[in-house]
Amino acid sequence: MVDWNWSLLMAKRDLRKTGGRLILFISAIVTGIAALVAVTSFGDNLSNDIDEQAKELLGADLSLRKNQPIEFPEIETQADRRALEVNFASMVYFPKVGESRLTQVRALEGDFPFYGSFETLPVSGETEFRKGAKRALVEKTLMAQFGAVVGDSIKVGNVTLEIVGALQKVPGQNGITATVAPAVYIPNDQLEASGLVQYGSRVNYIHYFQFPEEFDLEALIAEKKDQWDEDKVRHETVQSQKEDTGRSFENLSNFLVLVAFIAVLLGCVGVGSAINVFVKEKLPSVAVLRCLGVRSKEIVAVYLVQIVIMGLFGSLLGAAAGAFLQFLLPMVFSDFLPVEVSVQISWRAVIMGTFTGVLISVLFALIPLLKIRKVSPMMTLRPDDPSAGLGKDPLRWMVLGAIVLFILGFSFYLLEEWDQTFWFTGFVIFAFGSLWLLALGIMKAIRKFLPISLNYPARQALSNLYRPNNQTVSLLATIGLGTAMIGTLFFIQNQLLDEVRFADKEDQPNMLFFDIQSDQVDSMKTVLAEDGLPILQHVPIVTMGLAEVNGLTRNDNEELEDEEQRSNSMYRREFRVTYRDTLIATEELTAGSLIPFEAEGDSIFVSMEEGYAERNRVELGDEVVFNVQGRPLTTYVGSFRKVNFRKVSTNFLVVFPDKVLDNAPKFHVLITRTKNDQESADIQNKMVRQFPNVSVVNLSMIVETLEDILGKISFVIQFMALFSILTGVLVLISSLLISKFQRIRENILLRTIGAGRRVLLKINALEYLFLGSLAAGGGILLSVLAAFLLSRYVFEISFRMEWGPLLIVFVLITLLTVILGWINSLSILKAKTMDILRS
Amino acid sequence: MFLLGKDKYFYLKSMNVLKVDNLTKTYRSGNRELTVLDQVNFEVAIGDTLSIVGPSGSGKTTLLGLCAGLDVASSGSVMLDGSALEKMTEDQRAAVRNQLVGFIFQNFQLLQTLTALENVMVPLELKKRKDAKDKAMELLEKVGLADRLTHYPNQLSGGEQQRVSIARAFANEPKILFADEPTGNLDTETGEMVENLIFQLNEEEGTTLILVTHDLELAARTHQSIHIKGGKLQEAING
Numbered sequence A: 001m002v003d004w005n006w007s008l009l010m011a012k013r014d015l016r017k018t019g020g021r022l023i024l025f026i027s028a029i030v031t032g033i034a035a036l037v038a039v040t041s042f043g044d045n046l047s048n049d050i051d052e053q054a055k056e057l058l059g060a061d062l063s064l065r066k067n068q069p070i071e072f073p074e075i076e077t078q079a080d081r082r083a084l085e086v087n088f089a090s091m092v093y094f095p096k097v098g099e100s101r102l103t104q105v106r107a108l109e110g111d112f113p114f115y116g117s118f119e120t121l122p123v124s125g126e127t128e129f130r131k132g133a134k135r136a137l138v139e140k141t142l143m144a145q146f147g148a149v150v151g152d153s154i155k156v157g158n159v160t161l162e163i164v165g166a167l168q169k170v171p172g173q174n175g176i177t178a179t180v181a182p183a184v185y186i187p188n189d190q191l192e193a194s195g196l197v198q199y200g201s202r203v204n205y206i207h208y209f210q211f212p213e214e215f216d217l218e219a220l221i222a223e224k225k226d227q228w229d230e231d232k233v234r235h236e237t238v239q240s241q242k243e244d245t246g247r248s249f250e251n252l253s254n255f256l257v258l259v260a261f262i263a264v265l266l267g268c269v270g271v272g273s274a275i276n277v278f279v280k281e282k283l284p285s286v287a288v289l290r291c292l293g294v295r296s297k298e299i300v301a302v303y304l305v306q307i308v309i310m311g312l313f314g315s316l317l318g319a320a321a322g323a324f325l326q327f328l329l330p331m332v333f334s335d336f337l338p339v340e341v342s343v344q345i346s347w348r349a350v351i352m353g354t355f356t357g358v359l360i361s362v363l364f365a366l367i368p369l370l371k372i373r374k375v376s377p378m379m380t381l382r383p384d385d386p387s388a389g390l391g392k393d394p395l396r397w398m399v400l401g402a403i404v405l406f407i408l409g410f411s412f413y414l415l416e417e418w419d420q421t422f423w424f425t426g427f428v429i430f431a432f433g434s435l436w437l438l439a440l441g442i443m444k445a446i447r448k449f450l451p452i453s454l455n456y457p458a459r460q461a462l463s464n465l466y467r468p469n470n471q472t473v474s475l476l477a478t479i480g481l482g483t484a485m486i487g488t489l490f491f492i493q494n495q496l497l498d499e500v501r502f503a504d505k506e507d508q509p510n511m512l513f514f515d516i517q518s519d520q521v522d523s524m525k526t527v528l529a530e531d532g533l534p535i536l537q538h539v540p541i542v543t544m545g546l547a548e549v550n551g552l553t554r555n556d557n558e559e560l561e562d563e564e565q566r567s568n569s570m571y572r573r574e575f576r577v578t579y580r581d582t583l584i585a586t587e588e589l590t591a592g593s594l595i596p597f598e599a600e601g602d603s604i605f606v607s608m609e610e611g612y613a614e615r616n617r618v619e620l621g622d623e624v625v626f627n628v629q630g631r632p633l634t635t636y637v638g639s640f641r642k643v644n645f646r647k648v649s650t651n652f653l654v655v656f657p658d659k660v661l662d663n664a665p666k667f668h669v670l671i672t673r674t675k676n677d678q679e680s681a682d683i684q685n686k687m688v689r690q691f692p693n694v695s696v697v698n699l700s701m702i703v704e705t706l707e708d709i710l711g712k713i714s715f716v717i718q719f720m721a722l723f724s725i726l727t728g729v730l731v732l733i734s735s736l737l738i739s740k741f742q743r744i745r746e747n748i749l750l751r752t753i754g755a756g757r758r759v760l761l762k763i764n765a766l767e768y769l770f771l772g773s774l775a776a777g778g779g780i781l782l783s784v785l786a787a788f789l790l791s792r793y794v795f796e797i798s799f800r801m802e803w804g805p806l807l808i809v810f811v812l813i814t815l816l817t818v819i820l821g822w823i824n825s826l827s828i829l830k831a832k833t834m835d836i837l838r839s
Numbered sequence B: 001m002f003l004l005g006k007d008k009y010f011y012l013k014s015m016n017v018l019k020v021d022n023l024t025k026t027y028r029s030g031n032r033e034l035t036v037l038d039q040v041n042f043e044v045a046i047g048d049t050l051s052i053v054g055p056s057g058s059g060k061t062t063l064l065g066l067c068a069g070l071d072v073a074s075s076g077s078v079m080l081d082g083s084a085l086e087k088m089t090e091d092q093r094a095a096v097r098n099q100l101v102g103f104i105f106q107n108f109q110l111l112q113t114l115t116a117l118e119n120v121m122v123p124l125e126l127k128k129r130k131d132a133k134d135k136a137m138e139l140l141e142k143v144g145l146a147d148r149l150t151h152y153p154n155q156l157s158g159g160e161q162q163r164v165s166i167a168r169a170f171a172n173e174p175k176i177l178f179a180d181e182p183t184g185n186l187d188t189e190t191g192e193m194v195e196n197l198i199f200q201l202n203e204e205e206g207t208t209l210i211l212v213t214h215d216l217e218l219a220a221r222t223h224q225s226i227h228i229k230g231g232k233l234q235e236a237i238n239g
């Protein structure tokens, strides 16, 4: 039994004197908690806002989508309002600059959106557009790219329209989708004239409906659902939109919470090592109390109470900072958000953050704190006897276990899946453990191999690293992990971009024309030849549906037991297939062989993409019946191919042998290689003017888009990594302040034995240089490993060492450490010899 | 000895408050064994005063620590107020220290975060005495520090700190008081004043006093003196 009254009384007395110091020790968790609270609060607001703005997200009560023209006369009669959007990818041409780009053209009929509105600049843009005729609204990023202004014209297929507004915001779109597929709205009655919808074009027909207030939408859906499924019509309602969007953003915000949680853990490592210093300072008092007959658990209680109080204080401080910080987040994440996010303090976030902060900081503090259970009262009589001091306590394993359990629990709460939870926890333990070991190893090595020949300041600086209260190990761990996060990020970003740019280096294709009609192929080839461009590939494409797999139709499949069923999407999918008897460079045969089709009556053997076949449990020899424009075509799976989807090429899930599809309706893709950007631009413009329905993708556009997206993602990740770095800085500052007295004493000692101010400054600077470079170096080592694993197993790209960005990170982190240390050492040097004597 | 429970109650009706039997302490550092105390025997009667003298490093502090239950012997036994310390758990020894023992240290060992008054109150509060504050004030008055109650240790001189520590040592009305070179860190004049205070309070309270010193003059003031050298007890000198 612990005498809590007494322990509380003692804690209260102790806090008067040591409270200030303790808050310094605990301060390392403040940034982590701030991040945690801010991000959680932001997530809560986001999910509320998605719920509240779900109608604006969809813009209607019901949307029905199909990739072919379809009408819903019955539903139209029940609806108050209806609208139709026909969308497809197409080139648009900006005559003023003479350039074109692939965009998403949306031909609109009716007053969509019924909820919310298009935000345009000027505001009158929307009303202008609604007047119809040859007017268009264009995504603002697209206009910026081509320097277009309102009043300019734009050519979509065969029609030229006037830009009447720049689209600022479109329902359901965010910064990322706008980058990938910038939208151009045109009136639906201009669609025909544009001549863009032809065979093979990937066109979506979306019908939007608004119903009267009292209308029972659910009943309608229940009634029609099966029919829609049959007709390959997808439906979306406000409710489903809310759920889908909510789910994907819950993932985003859970991810952010995990990143913030890492910052909290980093802070806790700092807390743990600071409490270690605190415990060392408290040893004499502990020994005295033991002499006076206080039991060790009561002494632990005295300090535990103080740590809980200060942990609560630190966590509340962090929570308050987080509540302010979240005002920034909607700006940081604006490119990802489909809705306006409000800024409100989420009390759930504050309470959860504070609770987490107190619990985890106390757990981490317990590890050093437990050591005082082993303090011998003999220390009062023989203060310098090391054996009377700190010993390791077996209970610390229990505490470590509790910490691991907490991490597991916390991550499971967010991830909701055990394997991910174990991965995350394993990653955290691995990262912390390896940095910890690295730090210990470095310290040992310095101690052992400190070269005598080194000049004095460097020797002194190195030996300062294992000054007892220096917290070198925890500094290496915290700064190192922050560095590792940023390093990994840069690394991966560069690897991904390089992988794409790489295509430009060798004799790889870099330009792709698609949506080519059969009667255009020859004239396009001529144009390419005139310009001296090679035709690297000519790929015919036939679209088809899937009717049966091993004799099972879609309905048969649905009647099977759940675990025997194949995914319905296989039956719903529109397959775009090509035919040839050879593999192309981006393919590799993994099973079976390509079997040519010799004569009428032969069996037809197709080749399937390995991953797709695996996902849908299709095996070699399976019978697959395709539906080619209404005609059934029985085939057998003859081989599997592995396809590298990252190259600029056409890739197919299914490849037919030559000759079988000669007479089926088809469209074409041509692939070429240009020598430079100018040549690319020239041929692109020429083609678009001559063949308006043909779309062009070129490598530099892909690189640009990818750079843009990665830039946006990495901005967010950098923002989160900042918290880890900030935590490292806090740990650094607190360790500097904690060891300040000791440093002053050392410096004065050195000064009395004749070391000049310049030598002292040099020693200090060198100490931080070592500290910073070791931490940054360790972190970078870790990031190389992480980047290697990520590129190998997640992104499946080849790994190349890349020194440039790593060097930048290394220099910046080291510099930051040196500067902070330098500022601190200036104030230390100001201390007078007398100060130390007096204290 | 109610604290130890009935089963462990084996009070020997005896005049001796402290009885040391064949006490031996060895330290192991690496694979070397160092015998710091070797078969030490002596006893102290209630109310008696004893000094332990000997050169530096001879094992005086070790002996004191063992007698006070701060440490455990390698072999032999210490009977403190009738109970064998080596048979107790650490928590039980802590209870003994709280109930029976007072300490005065060479370097004062006050709790730095507590005021003079609070330092003296700690043993009383541990005993759950309601009058802790009054009693502590009374003691501080006795040692001449009535005007220093709210001072922190670092605001007091060495002599003043040692006087606070004396007041603290007597606060729980110990049966036996241990002092390890109580004047070792003080100048002669202050040291003398502290000495006088210890002996005066000891007399008033009827406490048994065990005093470690290498000051023979101080040793002469105690009723009994034992001399150790190299961990071995020399013949007793009666003063």
Ligand SMILES: Nc1ncnc2c1ncn2[C@@H]1O[C@H](COP(=O)(O)OP(=O)(O)O)[C@@H](O)[C@H]1O
Binding pocket: A382, A385, A387, A388, B027, B028, B029, B034, B036, B054, B055, B056, B057, B058, B059, B060, B061, B062, B063
């Ligand atoms: N923990 C220890 N480990 C090894 N030797 C020790 C330890 N504590 C004390 N000693 C040794 O025991 C001897 C006696 O010490 P001590 O009792 O403090 O002497 P005194 O108080 O008489 O000066 C000394 O030689 C000392 O070095």
Ligand SMILES: [Mg+2]
Binding pocket: B060, B061, B062
């Ligand atoms: Mg001694």
